[in-house]
Amino acid sequence: MIALLLRDLRLAVRAGGGFGLGLAFFLIVVVLVPFGVGSETAVLSRIAPGILWVAALLASLLTLDRVFALDYEDGALPLLLTAPLPAEGVTLVKALAHWMTSGLPLTLAAPVLGILLNIEPAAIMPLFLSLLIGTPALSMIGTFGAALTVGLRRGGLLLSLLVLPMYVPTLIFGAEAVARGAAELSMQVPLLLLAGLTAGSIALLPLAAAAALRVNLR
Amino acid sequence: MIALLLRDLRLAVRAGGGFGLGLAFFLIVVVLVPFGVGSETAVLSRIAPGILWVAALLASLLTLDRVFALDYEDGALPLLLTAPLPAEGVTLVKALAHWMTSGLPLTLAAPVLGILLNIEPAAIMPLFLSLLIGTPALSMIGTFGAALTVGLRRGGLLLSLLVLPMYVPTLIFGAEAVARGAAELSMQVPLLLLAGLTAGSIALLPLAAAAALRVNLR
Amino acid sequence: MLRVSGLACARGGMPVLEGLDFAVEPGQALVLRGPNGIGKTTLLRTLAGLQPALAGTIEIDPDQAAYGSHADGVKDALTVEENLRFWAAVYGRDLDQTVFADFDLAPLRRRAAGTLSSGQKRRLGLARLGVIGRKVLFLDEPTISLDTASVALFARFLRDRHLAAGGVAVIATHIDLGLDAPVLELAPFRASASAKGASDEAFL
Amino acid sequence: MLRVSGLACARGGMPVLEGLDFAVEPGQALVLRGPNGIGKTTLLRTLAGLQPALAGTIEIDPDQAAYGSHADGVKDALTVEENLRFWAAVYGRDLDQTVFADFDLAPLRRRAAGTLSSGQKRRLGLARLGVIGRKVLFLDEPTISLDTASVALFARFLRDRHLAAGGVAVIATHIDLGLDAPVLELAPFRASASAKGASDEAFL
Amino acid sequence: MSIWEYANPLRFMGWTGKVLPWFWALAIAALVVGLGWGFFFTPEAENFGSTVKIIYIHVPSAFIAINAWFMMVVTSIIWLVRRHHVSVLAAKAAAPVGLTMTLIALITGAIWGQPTWTTWWVWDARLTAFLVLCLFYLGYIALWAAIEDPDTAADLTSVLSLVGSVFAFLSRYAALFWATQHQDSSLSVDRAEHVSDVFYQPLLLSMAGFVLLFLALVLMRTRTEIRLRRIRAIETRGRRS
């Protein structure tokens, strides 16, 4: 399992900057939004936390098709599933690798990008916290979606269609936590809910994802 | 060339709803934004045109990796390039197929989605027009990006990184046209610039894309 | 070691083979023969546990099976050695250095797998079998793209390393490996039109 | 029809073959032989115009060359017939119905290509050569995955349809096609260590 | 005989062929009476005016939209556990009907919203949750469409409907949580919760009409799906021999 994690991280790095690209996408989305909505500071700082969360969602989404598709295409996936690793473990490790190359760097970068969008200083810490707690759920849910669509050639778009609605609760709690933090209210409730979501996903979704994988390789 | 266009459209449809998926993604992004930024009507209608343009950009982006990568992976691309079709023609047809399956449906759906975001009625027509004129440029620029990254395994993210900055002028003119339209000012200038951008891309980028393709297959 | 009785298997929802009975004893290989499309790949996937059998039983020593598919599962971005080291680790073993000599990979050891020629890549794919230490191998056309020297190399590996150590192999191939192994011709086992088990049977 | 002189070609920035001279006359085939990694694929890609030659000249009748790579370029989502019809259209021709018989594809005609076995898919990939009407074929290991009957089918197509009509073929293969064709052994043309043309030469 | 026998595709075709016309007749009767009563023979509500009549379409379609998803989840579970083809085909058949009902509810709601809230759309909890449900329908249908092999598609869509339900449910609560934070929720649908008796009976009747219509449509579509599978089976048979 550790070997698989290391391999996936190494592949992400070799494929050209694994950690960097998700970040770069995040950055670009954040830069594009002011071009779209105009540069009024008041508006921007009002929408900044929400936009950052949505951008994190999309950046996480964009890397999802790497999770299984590469291994499927070069034939490594059936070999992995016949190897002495539980399929649930494989999906969990894949989700972890995905989080380490997308969710984690995003979380670390978000405060800086927030400043670009004139985010209120009080919202920075809540943003960081909520991303830290919420992004693992995004990776796990996404891995489930990737397992569902792995048999389909370039299921990227279908994947987004399946995964984004499942991201809704995470997004709501995450954005809510930031909004409350910015308003200096207690963020405990949304953060707890977010943590519950993450824990629940990690506990249950590997089973569903492994089942989907097996069906797809049948 | 027509055979290639028909084949690409047919493949898009067979791969599960070619036209529908881009749209669905567009819809989802539009739905997610209020979850992120909150439901205040005033804020939403203020940012609606910008968000719709950014969402269109992203939806167009997400379908880009289909443009060449599938043909590259199954080995059809070298066969196409050694066939009696000019490489420039191939890239142009690919861009056209991409536009027909992403840009065009997006444009048609944008007014309806605008309503969800409480867009001002005066902005609907400008939004439609600017998307209609601007999205072909997005497809052409994206095709160039796809040609640049075709050799790379899963260049999806790198592709976005290369392409999104090139989308900036289109986005600016497009969003500007909508903003002016909403304010009942003349949209002629930004729309003309947008048209120029589209015409220029279609005239010149196929050459660059074809060159990139040839290099990548060397 | 491997005992199959009354096996029937299906592909794309249709039965393709039925009534297969065979056993392979330690140290023995079995070569599957049959025209394209008869169901060799299907049979091997079923044996390897990737898809359920329609009928019949498969007995294999537990935790001893390994599958070698048509595709190699080689990662282009990793070097030859890293690829092998990964598979060894997945199977909880250390990388056995003799494998580089066995498959003539020593000079390519530090090359990224993506820059190998098709035959070299295939050798790397086969070398995986040498590092995972499994006794029961199911191999689907292992010699594709290999030149005659490499085919001989692979046959020697099978004979001297794998079978000699009491391993078992079931190999689908169209060419002659030069192994002294019984051949199972699959054509007689083609599922009859009336075979049970099609997934859409209930609709007829 | 095809005349090559003093050809040198490179892969991954390093020269792999040099000093190749040969000519193939109408109705003739040439078989390329050589161990894995010698540069057969590289040579064929160079001949097909996918990569530039390091040195030397290649003369081919204009608009007559076609390349058949290792991968088939078959679209899984299209049926067998749609795949062939597409390639015929790209080459501005109608679909010649005899091709289904030539490659034993008649029963598979309406099947989605994604559901074919590896050998059947390969036959489809080869059938492309029958619908594009090109005279000069560069084929890279065309018989991979094929059973002996299909190899014979392909050899017959080459002999009776293609060469008999004055075509030319250069074929890299490790097995014997049963064609009466001269063999070009590539080993003697391996680029020497001092060969010119490496892309990083200027840095040495 | 076990009741599962009725789920054998051929038997299913037999008995549904007999009951389907009755469903249609009842559905049409209930709809004509319910909607007619509601549209022409009820007074106008004091604060809504004549727009209140839209309730006879809006509420039943919203009701069906939600319950169609429940039905799909149940039939998907039956497929996963007992592998009855008809069960999962019924889920497949119900999805577009459910999606259409969702869209009808959304559109009638929007039309209703225009006079009452003076805007087509507000981001109220219930409305947003409904939009999310619409997305789940879309995903489910798209997954069916994307997978070639019917059994694989059945398995994967069933897994999706299970997992999706959990997230749809979570979304509903998240949306509630979210909406209570924003002043816009004062426009909530829930305010109109108490429907007075005059409107109640015709509403019940059109509700029953919609349920029957839904059943008729799903049965009809399931029968079509079974026929399609049958054609497919016969075609593959034909090609093999």
Ligand code: HEM
């Ligand atoms: C696009 C806008 C709307 C959507 C998506 C929508 C959606 C829904 C949904 C999901 C239900 C629940 C049905 C059930 O639980 O059985 C419902 C019920 C209802 N809606 Fe709407 N609605 C919309 C607009 C409106 C408007 C503008 C009004 C009137 C002011 C309205 C009045 C009602 C009423 C009275 C009910 C029945 C309440 C109940 O039985 O609990 N809706 N709607």
Ligand SMILES: Nc1ncnc2c1ncn2[C@@H]1O[C@H](COP(=O)(O)OP(=O)(O)OP(=O)(O)O)[C@@H](O)[C@H]1O
């Ligand atoms: N997804 C699928 N749907 C329907 N039929 C399929 C599918 N995949 C394979 N088949 C059919 O099942 C049969 C068995 O295929 P299989 O791949 O096992 O053959 P094989 O013996 O390995 O052939 P080859 O020597 O060409 O590799 C073939 O006739 C093939 O056409």
Ligand SMILES: Nc1ncnc2c1ncn2[C@@H]1O[C@H](COP(=O)(O)OP(=O)(O)OP(=O)(O)O)[C@@H](O)[C@H]1O
């Ligand atoms: N991208 C690359 N970078 C560096 N070297 C490469 C690259 N691709 C191939 N090579 C090397 O170039 C040589 C020629 O490769 P080529 O694929 O032409 O061989 P081949 O004769 O076709 O072999 P095979 O029979 O195995 O297909 C090989 O030694 C290979 O290792």
Ligand SMILES: [Mg+2]
């Ligand atoms: Mg096979």
Ligand SMILES: [Mg+2]
């Ligand atoms: Mg080669």
